[in-house]
Structures are given as C-alpha cells and as structure tokens.
Amino acid sequence: MVETKVEGSHGEEMAWALGTRPHVTVTSVTQSAFNWAAAIGQAESPRVDPGRDCDEHHGRGGVTGSSLENGGRLAFTPPRRCPQPTARKMLSRLPASSLKSLRLSGNAPSSLLNNAARNVARVRYSSSNAGASSGAKSFLDSRATLASATLFAVGSVAWYTHLYGSLPFVGEVFANSPAEEGLHPPSYPWSHNGWLDSFDHASIRRGYQVYREVCAACHSLDRIAWRNLVGVSHTVDEAKAMAEEVEYTDGPDDQGEMFQRPGKLSDYLPPPYPNEEAARASNQGALPPDLSLIIKARHGGPDYIFSLLTGYVDPPAGFEIREGMNYNPYFPGNAIGMARVLFDGVVEYEDGTPGTTSQMAKDVATFLNWAAEPEFDERKKTGLKAVILFSALTAISLYVKRFKWSVIKSRKIIYNPPADKPHH
Ligand code: HEC
Numbered sequence: 001m002v003e004t005k006v007e008g009s010h011g012e013e014m015a016w017a018l019g020t021r022p023h024v025t026v027t028s029v030t031q032s033a034f035n036w037a038a039a040i041g042q043a044e045s046p047r048v049d050p051g052r053d054c055d056e057h058h059g060r061g062g063v064t065g066s067s068l069e070n071g072g073r074l075a076f077t078p079p080r081r082c083p084q085p086t087a088r089k090m091l092s093r094l095p096a097s098s099l100k101s102l103r104l105s106g107n108a109p110s111s112l113l114n115n116a117a118r119n120v121a122r123v124r125y126s127s128s129n130a131g132a133s134s135g136a137k138s139f140l141d142s143r144a145t146l147a148s149a150t151l152f153a154v155g156s157v158a159w160y161t162h163l164y165g166s167l168p169f170v171g172e173v174f175a176n177s178p179a180e181e182g183l184h185p186p187s188y189p190w191s192h193n194g195w196l197d198s199f200d201h202a203s204i205r206r207g208y209q210v211y212r213e214v215c216a217a218c219h220s221l222d223r224i225a226w227r228n229l230v231g232v233s234h235t236v237d238e239a240k241a242m243a244e245e246v247e248y249t250d251g252p253d254d255q256g257e258m259f260q261r262p263g264k265l266s267d268y269l270p271p272p273y274p275n276e277e278a279a280r281a282s283n284q285g286a287l288p289p290d291l292s293l294i295i296k297a298r299h300g301g302p303d304y305i306f307s308l309l310t311g312y313v314d315p316p317a318g319f320e321i322r323e324g325m326n327y328n329p330y331f332p333g334n335a336i337g338m339a340r341v342l343f344d345g346v347v348e349y350e351d352g353t354p355g356t357t358s359q360m361a362k363d364v365a366t367f368l369n370w371a372a373e374p375e376f377d378e379r380k381k382t383g384l385k386a387v388i389l390f391s392a393l394t395a396i397s398l399y400v401k402r403f404k405w406s407v408i409k410s411r412k413i414i415y416n417p418p419a420d421k422p423h424h
Helices: 010-017 034-038 084-093 094-103 108-129 134-141 143-164 201-213 238-243 278-281 301-310 355-370 376-409
Strands: 026-027 063-066 073-078 247-250 259-262 413-415
Touching: 034 376, 201 355, 301 355
Parallel strands: 026 413
Antiparallel strands: 063 073, 073 413, 247 259
C-alpha cells in the first residue's frame, strides 16, 4: 500500500513562495522510496553522524540512514546549508573510503561539499607530513604575517604612486602629449545628461538660430533636412517657410534643363560652399568640418564644443602663432584656423533670452548634440519602457518559479520499513 501524505495547502505554498516556508512532508511507507533513492545513487551513501555538528544530517543532501537490513529509517532531505568550518570538520571525520564514495556520487547539490571533502583530505595528508617545518608553517599561516605583508604591499603601491603619479604597469598610453591633445574640457551639467532627461528643446531652437546666423556661413550640416526640425524645434509651417527661403537646383525638366526652385521639407540644409576646395580657399587653407556629427566625432562632445567656442584667449608669452591662426587652449595643437565667432549680442534671440557668448555656445552645442543624435529622446523613453517591462517580467517569472518548485523544494521523504507485526 502506498500512502503519500502531503501536508501543506495551496495557501502555504504561496506563503513559501513569498519567503515563509511551511512544513510540507511527503511520507511513503513502501519500499519504493528506497528504490528511488537507490536509483539516484544515494542508498549506499555513508552514514553521517547526525546531530553533532549541525542539528540534522545535512552534511550533504540526499538520503541518509542505515541500510534496509538494519531496519533503520531512510530519510531524504534537500541539502541545507551548514556553516563551512562545521561541514569540513564533519567531513574530515569521515573515513577516506567514504570520501571516495562521496566524490563518486554525482548529484549536483553535494558536488561543492565533495570538493571541500577532497580539499580537507589533501590538507590533512600534507599537514600530517609537515611535522619538520611546522615552525615555518605557523609563521606562514599566522594572521599577523598576512596583515603585515598586505600592509607592506599596499604601502609600497601608495608610496610609488605618491612619488611618480601612477604605477608603471597601469599607466595610460597617449599618442599625443597633453599639449598636443589640447586642454581637457571640464564636464558641464547639461540638462540632458541624466538617464531620464530629454533635450532642452527651447535650447535646440535657439541653437538652430545661432547655427543659421553664425556657423552656417562656414559650416555645412549635411545630414539634417528641414523636415527633421519639425516637431523638434519648429512647427511644420515654420520649417516650410524656412525651406522656401532657400533656392535649390532641381531637374532636369522637359527640355533637359536644370532649374531653380524654392526648398521643400525634404531638402537638406544648404551647404555654404559648393565644394571642399572653395571652403578651403575661403578659410586660408583650413577646412571647416561638417557639423552634423561633430559632437560624436570629438572627445568630450558638447563639453568640448562649448569650451572651444568660449575658450579663445591671448596666447601665453613665448607661444608662436602663425598669421591667420588663433590661440585656443582646447584645440589640439592650440592654434586653430577658426577665429572667435561668438561675442555677446551677435545673435538676438526671438524668445528674449540674453544673447551672451556662453548662452549662444551652450545653445549651439545642444543643437549640435541633437543633430548628432536625433533619436536621443526616443531612445531614453524606449529604454525606460524596456526596463519597466523586463523588471516586471523578471519578478513574475521568479515568483512563478518559486511557486511551482515550493512543493518539491520543501518536501521530506521518510521511509518506515514494515514493522514486524506481533502474532497473537
Ligand atoms: C568664418 C568661418 C567660420 C565660422 C563662422 C565658424 N567656423 Fe568653425 N571652423 C572654421 C574653420 C576654418 C575650422 C577649421 C579649423 C582648423 O582645422 O584649424 C573650423 C572648425 C570648427 C570645429 C572643429 C574643431 C576641431 O576640433 O576640429 C568646430 C566644432 C567648429 N568649427 C564649430 C563652429 C561653430 C559651432 C560655429 C558657430 C558658432 C562656427 N564653428 C563658426 C570656420 C568657421
């Protein structure tokens, strides 16, 4: 007869899944429990003295107890965590042959302890051979030695870095010297810096005005079309009106002639020069780079652009600067072909913001940052949605996993051999 008793109700499983663990006991009174235990290779496991080191036989998971012939109890419990030193002590008391059989039993929960057992065995053997050098060994084992060696190592590293600035083997390697690199820009608190912060769109609109009125005289912005501004800094009507102010070459027409027409939303912002040669010719040989991706193309991004635009100063004494070049500490090499272009009041903002040099530099850097990453706001919004969705799914799947496993993880199988019934 098989009698399986499962204590515990649905409510208790739920409680377990939530962290409180009720008793769920599976009791079987046939030999099948033993057979099953034998099938997973546990029936012949060594007897671990229960109750001495830990309160139960949890030196290892699995089935413990004496063999069937002895009429003992066979109990299966899931492995429980035992404090490491205690587990070791217990395992070290086992005879070597039982350690071997422990090692051979291949079920996963005890493999950790198998390793521990192996280590204990090794340590024991070596320590029993090490009688002669026990003085040196205790010196090596002592905590004072460990502490002072650590202190010495940390101290040497600290002293070396204090003297030379960095360690010889972790130093960074630069292709350029710091002077060639240019001054490193400080990092400014951009309002779009935070994980959940969008661009300041009023600033993008002002920045566009600065680009249009100042930078566009020399720099192209190839990758931005008028339609890209719609909904970002301008309305459709505004963008259309701005596009129509520019003449674009189109064609050919029915006669095979190219013709001029006013711009459309799908046209790209017009370049200031027809080609690179013209651009260089107008700028003493220097090429004003396209600004579409300049934020991504320069180390420091908007910090660098802001610093560059506001960083023009007189060259320090002794710094030779060529005719037509300008001194700027942030530019690699410190001599830049672009002169200072932003001065207080150069741009009169339509929204009334005072057009100071730093305000214009900040706005144009924000605008260029948008031009380089038009997907910026959408990316952060999608990212936030994904984080919320995936954390909810993770939480649900963890809950369901614990719920489904609660019965299996908390059961206890006890085998009671048939008692000899007294005959009357
Ligand atoms: C009079 C023409 C002119 C104007 C106006 C102008 N620039 Fe330039 N810019 C140049 C030239 C020329 C260079 C190339 C400098 C060089 O390579 O030495 C340049 C280079 C740059 C660079 C690249 C620096 C680097 O690290 O390579 C940036 C960024 C830049 N300009 C931004 C701007 C911005 C923003 C504005 C508007 C506020 C602006 N420029 C206005 C001519 C101009």
